[in-house]
Amino acid sequence: MMVKKILFWFVVFLVAAWFLTPVVFIFLAALTPAQDYYNPHKIFPSHFTLDHLYKLFFVLDGWKATIISIEVALISIAISFAVGLPAGYAMTRYKFPGKNAIRLSILLTRSIPLIVLAVPLMVIYMRFNLADSVMGVALAHTAMILPFVVLITSSIFSGISVEYEEAAMVFGLTRFKAFIRITLPLALPGLAASAIFSFIMSWNEVFVASVLTLSNRTLPAHILNTAMTSPDYFKFAAGMIMAVPAMIFIFFTKKYLVSMWGISLK
């Protein structure tokens, strides 16, 4: 029994180490001074430095790219929730012909690689003067996030009993008001979690962002195209900057994670 218990915790430890080690090491590498990094006998640095992070942000334009990434993500979330939330609501609360066909085609759009869309989108954007613009990337990212938002909001709403809304309507509220005052507040935590997840989807997307922009690059696109020609320690600093928001996100949405993923691709 004792041996079994030790073995069990050993496996748990191994799993945790397997997933944590690369994260720990990129943080370590990002904070290691250059001469310590290139010294093969120094695994742990003699002191930590914020130099690489500072230079990446202020000399290599990482700051501008970070701002653009945030702008793109926020615009995409705003549009995809404005467009997708009503659709998600309709998918759960109404019965109408063609519903299954619509659900299936929305699901299928999630499987179309963005790579396929990037090139023709660029041609369209040139015509509408959207090439190399924040809005252009945001609109493309919306196309990626919107199907997810429709499917996820639909499942969030289906978890909230329709009877609350009906009760409110008995008391004289319109359906819209019942939705705003009753269903929406109940759905809010789930919606917030999926908004954060949408943020991460946009924050991480690199292919479309690199194809559609040249000077207004998002952070990952900027790193893929510029920082890769810089010394190693800048790459690690870049990796750290990209990893931090992601980890914070996972921490705050842990509760919703499994249910969110379990239902997002039925």
Added chain:
Amino acid sequence: MSEAKTVAWLLILPTILYLAFFIGYPLFSTFVMALSGEEKAFDTFLNLFHDKTFWDALKYTLMLAGVIVPVQLVLAIALALLVNTKFKGYSTLLYIVTIPLALSDVTAALMSYTMFSPMGYINKFLMNLGLISRPIYFFGFMYKTREFWVIALTEIWRATPLVFVIILAGLQSINKEYLEAADIFGFTKAQKLFKIILPLLKPSIMSALLMRTLFAFQIFGVVWMLAGRDIPVLAGETYYQYINLNNPKMASAYAMIIALITLIISYIYLFGLRSKHLEEGVR
């Protein structure tokens, strides 16, 4: 049409229009662009099929998918079974395992680079332990095989959690009574796993497999960051043709191949899933 139906359609219409414009139309014009050759309709594809790089890219994409997807599935099932025992502190492990979920492929590649680069931590550890005197090179044109395995390892590290959460969600929805009944009949642990848990997990396994296989054919960031074009892959070539060679036609042709593979895989899985539904009648 009744009023409710009209309202429903009005609520859904913006989504349909948006997706039609931003996904449907580009998809259609990719098709058109790839098919309109210089002289004849299929010129671009003929050039593509005569290009050795295309076959290499197809080969490597298939090989990577062939290695990554099965390993991920097995690891994810094992992990989900471990976490689902709900031992003390399992939620901390859940947090740790799901960290890579939120990391981009570019970030994951950078992390892997800190470990495997010539001055990376693996080399440093081995050198300090006196096991090697010079760094082992994992990257570069000379070491394609090593690059391949580092890429596979990175992808396994990055995307196993994606499979894991789907499997875990499926595992948690299994009715406990089945397992209690199995206990009464004296099933061993292995019997419970293979006779009850895995068959009931099949829908989750199928959707996890579908998602992972689709994304495996779109693999780009990790490969591009770690190996560049030493290991050509379909999405990488799409990018290269468009960005570096400024050849949107060839890029579209590559994109079409990816779309086509995607479609075939979706069809196979959907077909497989549906027949499963018919057999069981539930779920």
